[in-house]
Amino acid sequence: MKKLQIMSGVALMAFAAVICFELRNLPFGTPGVPGPAFFPLLLGIALFSLALLFTVKTALGEGVLTDSARTLWAGLQWKQVPYTLAALLGYALFLDRLGYLICTWVLMVYFFWGKGAKNKGIAIIGALLVSVISYVIFRSMLKVRLPLGLLRF
Amino acid sequence: MDITQHILYGFSVALTPENLFYCFLGSFLGTLIGVLPGLGPAASIALLLPITFNIPATGSIIMLAGIFYGAQYGGSTTSILVNIPGEASSVVTCYDGYQMARQGRAGAALGIAAFGSFIAGTFGTLMIMLISPLLVLVALKFGPPEFVGLMFAGLVMVVCLSRESVLKGLMMAIVGIILGSVGLDPIFGTQRLTFGSTTLMGGVEIIALVMGLFGISEVLTNIEQVLTQDVYNGKIKGLLPNKKDWQTSAGPIARGSILGFFLGIIPGVGTIVPTFISYAMEKKLSKHPETFGTGAIEGVAGPEATNNSASSGCFVPLLTMGLPTNVIMAMMVGGLMIHGVQPGPLLMKQHPDVFWGVIASMYIGNVMLLVLNLPLIRIWVLILKIPEKILFPLIILFCIIGTYSVNQNYVDIITLMIFGGLGYMMRKLHYEAGPLILGFILGPMIEEGLRQSLLMSKGDLSLFLSRPIALCFLLFAFALLISSPVIALLKARYKVVEMEE
Helix, strand or coil, X not given: CHHHHHHHHHHHHHXXXXXXXXXXXXXXXXXXXXXXXXXXXXXXXXXXXXHHHHHHHHHHCCCCCCCCHHHHHCCCCCCHHHHHHHHHHHXXXXXXXXXXXXXXXXXXXXXXXXXCCCCHHHHHHHHHHHHHHHHHHHHHHCCCCCCCHHHCC | CCHHHHHHHXXXXXXXXXXXXXXXXXXXXXXXXXXXXXXXXXXXXXXXXXHHHHCCHHHHHHHHHHHHHHHHHHHHHHHHHHCCCCCHHHHHHHHHHHHHHHCCCHHHHHHHHHHHHHHHHXXXXXXXXXXXXXXXXXXXXXXHHHHHHHHHHHHHHXXXXXXXXXXXXXXXXXXXXXXXXXXXXXXXXXXXXXXXXXXXXXXXXXXXXXXXHHHHHHHHHHHCCXXXXXXXXXXXXCCCCCHHHHHHHHHHXXXXXXXXXXXXXXXXXXXXXXXXXXXXXXXXXXXXXXXXXXXXXXXXXXXXXXXXXXXXXCXXXXXXXXXXXXXXXXXXXXXXXXXXXXXXXXXXHHCHHHHHHHHHHHHHXXXXXXXXXXXXXXXXXXXXXXXXXXXXXXXXXXXXXXXXXXXXXXXXXXHHHHHHHHHHHHHHCCCCHHHXXXXXXXXXXXXXXXXXXXXXXXXXXXXXXXXXXXXXXXXXXXXXXXXXXXXXXXXXXXXXXXXXX
């Protein structure tokens, strides 16, 4: 846990550094006429300083540095998390090309199947129902412009 | 117009068929989601925010408010019947509510929770009607420096009163403000922090941010666990509390209503802390404190009244000063701003329909919840039995559609995924998302106010020292920051007491 906390502090420092670097070409202005970089740059510096303080404080504080990060995920089905995020990424990338109905059906089959549906046939039909019903509700009733993709006819 | 005319005007707005429908829909959806364990009001509002895009501003905020206090009602049902709080402010209700259910008194527990919530909600609404116009008069005297001081003090209070470390809260608030400054500079219109992306020119999409940090991350945290739901299977009867129940509960409900409302007004306190204070207070005041934890009805009545009254109190700073006191109120600001309505002292004058309509709808919503919830209790029990393997994919799908519906851009779904993963890691490492969202919403307002103040004073920071109200807010904020080690100690003690309870 301690190791992960230190890593989170370092990640925040890196984030602050990236922000300050990105703002390098924008005018800072003067206190009387603050420029676009004025506020975010001050925040970036403040974040970097606080993250540094946090990292040092955590490193010098109680706890063993070699604490395994695994303890945070012990006894949990942690693989579900990256799989779900990957499924979301895939969904986003194929949504415009394949369309809402196909993408949602595949995603729902994956979730229902992956979460241990007793009958695979029910998972497939259930996913189909979810994608069609949600399409009708959101596209036809709530006028959300969901992409048709391959089914554009 | 005097106060009576304002109130009548509010009711004339809230009682239109359209707004009545939104009020009902919000209360119903709020209760529905409050009933489902593992999905709090913040996630619910994030989930349902996109639905309000196609609704007029008044209807939209009426619906969002309904979701908020509806979730407080719904949360108690899960606490009593499953012993899992539907949302954090119902944690205390588990202690005695579930014990009452085990003793065959689930009906009485649910009944007193509903009636207590109704009474407290009504009290809270009346108080908003009385206090808000007075606060608006004060807030109208505020200029940019005062608003900067107020927003800064509010943000610092939320950070200091968050459950985790103050340092982490501060870092999250700054990250939120930085994310809020992505896009076009508010004064010069220059692109900043867009990393060359045209999508980021419009800023980070608020819906993707809140849905990711609350909706997706909540599902991710739940799907890795093996959840077992032991739903109460007995027959629920006797929903109307008897005379003895009323006699025992009257005091706790009255005290909870007052306590909750005034604590709810304070930035950062929210609806959770007051319920613990109410429970501890009732236990101290009781002639039989040993019965607490074994099914004492006061242990249900007090905290349930408190959380509803606190949820009304939270609206006071938002409607009068434009200050969101917690993450849910911050989302309300987002919801209003999407409709071009800026909450604050001018809201009452510029959008009286929104201001008075929302307040009146809160009263109507409380009546609706009381009339609907008790007869619908069997439906809520059925909903509790929906397996998570069906529920979680549907929540994810809602998040996707909600996010995509804003700009019809797949990049927003990727943003949702990124913030979902980030939110999950933040939960694991005990970083709170509340200060981040609040920073994201308040950041642009603070920046604008600060830059206007600096332009006014030609860069002279002593402007903040020469304006007494601004100075008071800033001194208060710095005093809070300096005393944060003491607050940390108090929080550690509070956690120990909570664990012992």
